[in-house]
Amino acid sequence: MGSTIVNAVHAALAVALALMAALAAAQGYPAKPVRFVVPYPPGGNTDVLARLIGQRLAESWGQQVIMDNRGGAAGTVGADLAAKAPPDGYTIVMGTFGNMLVANSLYKKLAYEPLRDFAPVVLVANPPGLLVVHPSLPVKDVRQLIALAKANPGKLNYASSGSGAWNHLFGELFKSMAKVNITHVPYRGGAPAVTDLLGGHVEVMFAPFPPALPQIKARKLRVLAVTTGKRSGLLPEVPTITENGLPGYEAEGWFAVLAPAKTPQPIVAQLNKEINRILQLPDVKAALAADGAEPAGGTPEQLAQSIRKNQEKWDRIIRALNIRLD
Numbered sequence: 001m002g003s004t005i006v007n008a009v010h011a012a013l014a015v016a017l018a019l020m021a022a023l024a025a026a027q028g029y030p031a032k033p034v035r036f037v038v039p040y041p042p043g044g045n046t047d048v049l050a051r052l053i054g055q056r057l058a059e060s061w062g063q064q065v066i067m068d069n070r071g072g073a074a075g076t077v078g079a080d081l082a083a084k085a086p087p088d089g090y091t092i093v094m095g096t097f098g099n100m101l102v103a104n105s106l107y108k109k110l111a112y113e114p115l116r117d118f119a120p121v122v123l124v125a126n127p128p129g130l131l132v133v134h135p136s137l138p139v140k141d142v143r144q145l146i147a148l149a150k151a152n153p154g155k156l157n158y159a160s161s162g163s164g165a166w167n168h169l170f171g172e173l174f175k176s177m178a179k180v181n182i183t184h185v186p187y188r189g190g191a192p193a194v195t196d197l198l199g200g201h202v203e204v205m206f207a208p209f210p211p212a213l214p215q216i217k218a219r220k221l222r223v224l225a226v227t228t229g230k231r232s233g234l235l236p237e238v239p240t241i242t243e244n245g246l247p248g249y250e251a252e253g254w255f256a257v258l259a260p261a262k263t264p265q266p267i268v269a270q271l272n273k274e275i276n277r278i279l280q281l282p283d284v285k286a287a288l289a290a291d292g293a294e295p296a297g298g299t300p301e302q303l304a305q306s307i308r309k310n311q312e313k314w315d316r317i318i319r320a321l322n323i324r325l326d
Helices: 001-027 045-061 075-082 097-106 143-150 166-178 190-198 209-217 265-279 282-290 300-321
Strands: 032-039 063-068 091-096 117-125 130-133 157-160 182-187 204-207 220-225 255-260
Touching: 032 045, 032 075, 045 063, 045 091, 045 117, 045 255, 045 265, 045 282, 075 091, 075 097, 075 130, 075 255, 091 117, 097 166, 097 300, 117 265, 117 300, 130 143, 130 209, 143 220, 157 166, 157 190, 166 182, 166 204, 166 300, 190 204, 190 209, 204 209, 209 220, 209 282, 255 265, 255 300, 265 282, 265 300
Parallel strands: 032 063, 032 091, 157 182, 157 204
Antiparallel strands: 091 255, 117 255, 130 204, 130 220
16 A cells, blocks of 8 residues: 555656656747758748748747758658657647648558647648639639530549649549549649649649739639638639539648647647747738638647548548559
């Protein structure tokens, strides 16, 4: 009986000491530069968004935030690097649709597990995609695109920024729901995909706002719909895919900041509070608006729930469509 009480006291003391150490670490945080892993090459919308947040963190902290671009395998190379970093708050990572929501379902041997190996910090944004076509295609809306595809099975092509990328999966979901056969053409990144779409080498793409919007305004691309459940404030006249001929279709992008698992909770809370504040700054809101998005924010618990919900949704879709990348 006495040994049981002693063991319980020792355990409680160990917990208290660990909590005190975590609080002490958080009070002096950050005491050195913080690494922000961006799992994609420089210049893309993931990189731009991460740099904007990193710059504001550096200004607030008076500490350098070092951007570490580690592209490869649809964002999973950089995510794996961050998962294996020391859980001390000095490594954070930009999580995306590809490396946090669908990687588990696409790869048989993924080196990390998003919910096990990361501490959720905060959801950044859920940007919509744009369903766009080359102007030579004789369609003005989603209904007409579906009808044309059904009349010409396998003859239309849609571009993506790579196999397993968000716009590949958005396209496969569209094909499945509309019951059409449109050929997938993967590219190494969004820029070459948009270039070939502009050149008429492919006819259709689920495109991100930043590269597509100027081409839409110049009438070099025709926009048919947005992929999300509600219209975008940036293009309020453009209907959703559900409104425009394919009821029930809804797909959105996903950006979030995470830290390695077991990062002290006080540091996660500090990061969450600071990034929530940053997301409401006018220039950050403007940058998100250029991507057709609004700041999300919220708690780490809400981010964990978002990961679970979206993993379940896309796992069902990927399994049903039998999509594998290895």
